[in-house]
Amino acid sequence: MTLNAYVSALRRDLLEDLHAGREPRVGSFDAALLKEGRAKGPAQIGDCRFEPDAILLEFVFPEAGGRSTVLTVRVPSPERIVYLPVPEWVVEDIWHGEVHGSYEFESDARRMVSRLHDQLAPEANRALFGRKPCRHREASW
Numbered sequence: 001m002t003l004n005a006y007v008s009a010l011r012r013d014l015l016e017d018l019h020a021g022r023e024p025r026v027g028s029f030d031a032a033l034l035k036e037g038r039a040k041g042p043a044q045i046g047d048c049r050f051e052p053d054a055i056l057l058e059f060v061f062p063e064a065g066g067r068s069t070v071l072t073v074r075v076p077s078p079e080r081i082v083y084l085p086v087p088e089w090v091v092e093d094i095w096h097g098e099v100h101g102s103y104e105f106e107s108d109a110r111r112m113v114s115r116l117h118d119q120l121a122p123e124a125n126r127a128l129f130g131r132k133p134c135r136h137r138e139a140s141w
Contacts, residue, residue, distance in 0.1 A: 003081065007048055011057055014073055018043040018059060027057075027075035037061030037069040046070060050081050052126050083128040087116050 001009075014024045019042055023034065037043065038061070046058030054074050061069040089102045089112050104112065119125055 006078070007055060007057075010055065010075060011045055011048070014057060015043060015045060015059065024073045027073040029071055029073045033069060033071045037071050040066075040069055043071070050083070051077075051129060052081055052122065053077055055081075080122070082120055082125050085116070085119060085128055088112055 010026075014027070017024050021038075023029075023031075037059070040061040040063045043059040043061055046060040048058070049056040054076055057073045057075065059071045059073065061071065063069070089104060089109070090099055091102045092099050119128065
C-alpha cells in the first residue's frame with residue numbers, strides 16, 4: 001500500500017471514530033482538545049503533515065462565528081517516511097505548467113543522482129521535512 005492510500009484509509013477510520021463519539025483508534029492526541037472540539041460539533045478533515053516516523057492528521061471542529069478547534073492525531077508510521085525533493089534536473093515550464101527532465105553530461109547526471117540518493121539517508125532527509133519555500137528554476141533554452 002502506498003503512503004497516500006495508507007493515509008486515506010487512516011483518515012477515514014479516524015473520522016469515523018470521531019463521528020461515532022469514540023476516541024481515535026490509533027495515535028496520540030490532546031484529550032482536552034478533543035473534548036473542546038466535540039462540544040462544537042462534528043469533526044471535519046483538516047491538514048496532513050509528515051515526520052520521518054509519524055503521520056500527523058488534523059481534524060477541525062468548526063464553530064460558527066467563533067474560533068475552530070483543531071485536533072492533531074499523531075500516528076506512528078509503519079515504516080520510515082522520506083521526503084523526495086524535486087531533483088535538480090527537473091525543469092518547470094512556467095508558461096505551460098509542465099514539468100519535464102533535462103539533458104545533462106553523463107558525469108553531471110551521475111553526480112545529481114548520487115546527491116538525490118544521499119538525501120534519503122535518515123539525517124539528511126529529516127532536514128527536508130517542514131514547510132517548503134517556493135522555488136523556481138530558470139528554463140535552459
